[in-house]
Amino acid sequence: MTPNPIGSKVEQLAQALAERIVPLIVDAIDIDTLLDKVDVEKIIERVDVEKIIDRVDVEKIIDRVDVQKIIDRVDVQQIIDRVDINAIVDDIDIDALVEHTELGSIIARSTTGVVTEILDVVRAQGVGLDDFILRWGNRLIGRRKRLATWPEGPPLLVGPTVAP
Amino acid sequence: MTTVPVPSAELTVGRQGHYAGAVSRLAAFAADVGASWGAYALGAALINAAVKLVTGHSYTLSNHQVLALISWVVWEFVYFSYQWAVSGKTLGMAVLGLQVVTKQGGPISGRQAVIRTIALGLCLLTLGIAFLGIVFQRERRALNDFLAGTAVVYDWDARAARLRWMARKEGPLRRGPEHTAPAP
Numbered sequence: 029m030t031p032n033p034i035g036s037k038v039e040q041l042a043q044a045l046a047e048r049i050v051p052l053i054v055d056a057i058d059i060d061t062l063l064d065k066v067d068v069e070k071i072i073e074r075v076d077v078e079k080i081i082d083r084v085d086v087e088k089i090i091d092r093v094d095v096q097k098i099i100d101r102v103d104v105q106q107i108i109d110r111v112d113i114n115a116i117v118d119d120i121d122i123d124a125l126v127e128h129t130e131l132g133s134i135i136a137r138s139t140t141g142v143v144t145e146i147l148d149v150v151r152a153q154g155v156g157l158d159d160f161i162l163r164w165g166n167r168l169i170g171r172r173k174r175l176a177t178w179p180e181g182p183p184l185l186v187g188p189t190v191a192p
Numbered sequence: 193m194t195t196v197p198v199p200s201a202e203l204t205v206g207r208q209g210h211y212a213g214a215v216s217r218l219a220a221f222a223a224d225v226g227a228s229w230g231a232y233a234l235g236a237a238l239i240n241a242a243v244k245l246v247t248g249h250s251y252t253l254s255n256h257q258v259l260a261l262i263s264w265v266v267w268e269f270v271y272f273s274y275q276w277a278v279s280g281k282t283l284g285m286a287v288l289g290l291q292v293v294t295k296q297g298g299p300i301s302g303r304q305a306v307i308r309t310i311a312l313g314l315c316l317l318t319l320g321i322a323f324l325g326i327v328f329q330r331e332r333r334a335l336n337d338f339l340a341g342t343a344v345v346y347d348w349d350a351r352a353a354r355l356r357w358m359a360r361k362e363g364p365l366r367r368g369p370e371h372t373a374p375a376p
Contacts, residue, residue, distance in 0.1 A: 151216070151289045151348050158213020165214075165327040178330040181345055182297030185209030 209297070211332040212290045212344045214323075223284030228271040232264060269309055277305035281347070289348025295331070295341050304340045311336035 166172050180186050236253045243251040253260045275282040280292045280300055292308065294300055300308070315322035315336045322335035333343050 154216035157215035184297030
């Protein structure tokens with residue numbers, strides 16, 4: 029059976045027309061305006077998410093996932109190399125950690141004796157009095173402002189100090 | 193209820209390696225004088241007992257003042273110079289958390305320890321004037337520090353001490369009313 033030449037021509041014409049008209053229509057449509065008219069909230073309200081979730085067999089999905097394969101693909105060493113441990117440690121608020129956890133009492137039990145407590149008090153008080161004497165001694169001879177420029181300690185222990 | 197205040201971080205954690213001040217150093221020296229006197233008296237008593245045991249005669253060092261003075265000076269010299277040479281700190285300094293270091297902050301040599309000890313004796317003869325540098329000199333160095341090329345710094349484990357203070361906050365003194373046992 030020979031094909032109908034008229035039918036074929038009409039089909040080609042329709043095809044050509046569609047190719048020219050469709051882009052024109054698409055260009056003419058303002059997608060934003062169209063989307064503005066769509067009430068997304070209403071659509072979401074209509075969707076029964078619970079029902080969808082109920083239909084999903086999570087166990088089946090988990091069974092299909094080869095966790096071991098994923099783990100094997102992960103280069104743990106590369107992750108460790110990328111992690112800046114020092115930065116993490118610097119971020120830890122040791123004071124807060126000791127204050128809010130049982131760590132404090134563990135430290136206290138393991139390290140604190142009566143003698144240690146007395147030493148801590150004596151030393152802390154000593155440092156306070158040292159500062160007091162230094163401040164007031166130099167204030168009496170009118171050199172208080174100069175104290176700020178004095179080095180805190182030897183260069184090997186606290187770093188070099190720039191002379192004023 | 194009174195509570196034990198936690199010392200500020202400035203007073204504890206940040207002071208490691210800083211120049212030590214007059215009060216801590218004076219307290220350490222007082223502790224050393226007490227410790228060395230105690231050890232000297234104990235030594236003298238032991239010698240007395242040993243002499244008595246061997247010869248049957250009692251021998252008291254204080255009856256021979258020149259010998260007693262010489263032996264005391266030698267003992268004090270050994271007490272300070274040996275400890276400084278070995279660890280950079282005496283017993284009193286260890287209690288107060290101080291250490292003698294070089295001007296740069298390194299460990300001192302035996303020679304420096306000896307010079308510092310001799311210079312300390314000379315400084316004591318100035319009735320305290322030689323120690324004014326601890327308050328008025330920018331590196332808190334006394335005359336004996338200058339002669340020996342040394343300085344004194346805080347050397348106690350301040351961070352651990354602060355953690356202990358923080359930990360003590362969990363004790364009965366620091367607990368809030370909900371933790372306090374009801375009054376009988």
